[in-house]
Amino acid sequence: MELFTAQQIQSLNELELLVYRYINEHPNTVPFMRIRELAAEAHVSTTTVLHFCKKMGCDGYAQFKWKLKEQAGTNQETHLPDTLNELQNFLWRVGTPEYDAALDEAAGLIARAERVFLVGIGNSGSMAEYGARYLSNLGKFALSVTDPFYPVTVTPNVTMTAVLLSVSGETVQILHLAQQFKARGCSLIAITSSPQSTLAKMADMTLPYYTTARRVGSEKYDLTSQMPALYLLEALAHRVYNRLLE
Incomplete structure (x- = not known):
């Protein structure tokens, strides 16, 4: 199951897309990062990270990390995700x-x-x-x-x-x-x-x-x-x- 829908991805601006890309490339690391750490690695502000989380249907960063951990528990990267949403x-x-x-x-x-x-x-x-x-x-x-x-x-x-x-x-x-x-x-x-x-x-x-x-x-x-x-x-x-x- 994909964590992000095509509609959610389309709603992101350029800075929020940097957050999206970093999370997709480091799905096992982000759940254990503080918001300031994620912002620094993605080269954006913490405000941008929060806006990203809200567009993903979360009240804040803590809830978003919980969703990431839950996703990791059901998908151990044994399969490559479909690229249709990105396309x-x-x-x-x-x-x-x-x-x-x-x-x-x-x-x-x-x-x-x-x-x-x-x-x-x-x-x-x-x-x-x-x-x-x-x-x-x-x-x-x-x-x-x-x-x-x-x-x-x-x-x-x-x-x-x-x-x-x-x-x-x-x-x-x-x-x-x-x-x-x-x-x-x-x-x-x-x-x-x-x-x-x-x-x-x-x-x-x-x-x-x-x-x-x-x-x-x-x-x-x-x-x-x-x-x-x-x-x-x-x-x-x-x-x-x-x-x-x-």
């Missing part, structure tokens, strides 16, 4: 006028660039390869960069845009590449789950998708859903194609 929440947010405007702005940066790079490693690297191929199929040549040691060179008077994919926005190798692209005058578009991440702060603009990072097994294999990133890449490619027809 519905993402699609609702991406349909807002504000997000639509952000997609248009990002598509403009890509369409105007003479060189386009899609950057990622691991699962995000697979998305970068797909995005580069998809753009190229639509007539906008793009290259994927999945090697963290890729040499970023400068060609005078050539406009460049890099689309950087990272769930956490804190992957050291991606941040290093972002610094190199930025230093060479490249426009940066971040596609990440965390709008408060280092990558988001480095980028010229960010397309956040607020999914929960999920890892399983002793090796912590990454099973975070890439469906939001996939949608954003295709949506951007379609808008770029339409601009090229103008």
Whole structure:
């Protein structure tokens, strides 16, 4: 049974979503944390945590922790949760006028660039390869960069845009590449789950998708859903194609 409903998630603002993400990523730790500790870890105020708890149908933080403990007692993480609620929440947010405007702005940066790079490693690297191929199929040549040691060179008077994919926005190798692209005058578009991440702060603009990072097994294999990133890449490619027809 899911602790949060799609309707509850849709009601959250950006700061409350940071609380939601932290709780989903640390379900066994939060029930034993004080409200100030949770606020500090999620990088929000205690007031934001309380507002989050109320939107989850609780009178306060104490009742919310009790619900978390009760959930933990019936679900020992033996099964991965269905990601439908998160996907519905993402699609609702991406349909807002504000997000639509952000997609248009990002598509403009890509369409105007003479060189386009899609950057990622691991699962995000697979998305970068797909995005580069998809753009190229639509007539906008793009290259994927999945090697963290890729040499970023400068060609005078050539406009460049890099689309950087990272769930956490804190992957050291991606941040290093972002610094190199930025230093060479490249426009940066971040596609990440965390709008408060280092990558988001480095980028010229960010397309956040607020999914929960999920890892399983002793090796912590990454099973975070890439469906939001996939949608954003295709949506951007379609808008770029339409601009090229103008």
